[in-house]
Amino acid sequence: MAVSFGFALSVIATAGLVLLAPRWAEVLQHRGVPAGVAEGLAVPAAAFVVTAPVVAGMAGQLSVVSVAANVLAAPVVASATVFGVLATLVAVVWPSGGEVVARLAGPEAGWLIVVARRASAVPGAVLPWPGGWWGGFLALVVATAVVLALRRRGLRVLLALILVGGLLIVVPGKVIAPGWPPARWTVVACDVGQGDALALATGEPGRAIVVDTGPEPGPVDRCLDRLGVERVPLVVLSHLHADHIGGLASVFEGRTVGAVAVGPGRQPDWAWRQVGQIAARHGVPLLELEPGRRLEWPALTLEVLGPGYVSEEEDDDGTQINNGSVVLRAATPAGRVLLTGDVELAAQADLLASGADVRADVIKVPHHGSRFSLPQFLAAVSARLALVSVGSGNRYGHPNRTTLDTLTADGALVARTDTDGDTAVIPDQSGPAVVRRGK
Secondary structure (H helix, E strand, O other): OOOOHHHHHHHHHHHHHHHOHHHHHHHHHHOOOOHHHHHHHHHHHHHHHHHHHHHHHHHOEEEOOHHHHHHHHHHHHHHHHHHHHHHHHHHHHOHHHHHHHHHHOHHHHHHHHHHHHHHHOOOOOEEEOOOHHHHHHHHHHHHHHHHHHOOOHHHHHHHHHHHHHHHHHHHHHHHHOOOOOOOOOOEEEOOOOOOOEEEEEOOOOOEEEEEEEOOOOOHHHHHHHHHOOOEEOOEEEOOOOHHHHOOHHHHOOOOEEOOEEEOOOOOOHHHHHHHHHHHHHOOOOEEEOOOOOEEEEOOEEEEEEEOOOOOOOOOOOOHHHHHOOOEEEEEEOOEEEEEOOOOOHHHHHHHHHHOOOOOOOEEEOHHHHOOOOOHHHHHHHOOOEEEEOOOOOOOOOOOOHHHHHHHHHOOOEEEEHHHHOOEEEEEEOOEEEEEEOOO
16 A cells, blocks of 8 residues: 555645644734634645645646635535544444435535536646656655745745736636647547547546557657647557558657557558567557457447458458458547448448447548448447548548538538547537537
């Protein structure tokens, strides 16, 4: 337990409450602050200062609203704790009585949840910060400097002015022109030109699964930088066409990658060799995804639905390779997302014939919205949001007008990377919502 973040935070926070909070409360009282108010301010401030270095190193971010949130939460903490302890003791000898006592803590616990959710939703509630040991040490240095600075009147005034200036400049800017990425993004279709590259949030800070990497190094790297992705547990290459694997090497730049996964297809041969060389160069395993495979992270589940059949031969127009694309169904906080690679008519028909559940709230439209999409397949998916990853002015005529009309007729809102730039899917009260970064 001594090396777990939760235990460390509990011990450090308790130490702050014992060693710092009483002294700070006494100082505030000497300056005319009422005793109750002084204690209410000193306790969360002390807890924040001593835990900030650990939080910064662990999460790579710092909260600017935690002290205020703890002030709001403080009035119910005592009663919630007392009822919780009583419920534990009573339940040992009288389970139903313990349940009654536990229900008395319900309103207090509900208030804590409301405060936490509302506070985290405040624009600019968290600031990005370097993670790891160096980030934690830097936060410790800054926290110590601030505490020492508060002892001098001139520096207190300067810090107050900086704080007020930040509130007047940063917060309105966040409300009027929110930055990128949007809070709680779950899926982002990266603008990589004529190709595919998607990031799926795992629910862990700075981590995302990458599905396809675009036609060239650079665009996917910049997209992941904008999203703050530092660790990629898995890169999935739906198939081995250049517009899906060309940016693979750049995913490794400045990031930790766990593994690279492919489908059963091995064509074109040059692409297969290239993928293997990149994986070997970085010392990561090369995995094969077969239908029925299930992969899970805290806020993301991937299920492999296809391909059901893969040709061993390379055809002239690439149709066979497209139909060998890995098809994934993702469960995210924004709903179900169907990732289709470049599957064309035959593979779409195979999915329908197999009885696979292809229903989804969001679909990554097959093959950049080409005309080779079955209306029956799109109707079976019945998506509310359709993401088209496509390059501006491409020579293939993507996306096809008939395909777009079919999607909209089925009730889908269409978002395109060629006109909308990076496109994020976020959870909303009524289902998935889309946020466009713009070109």
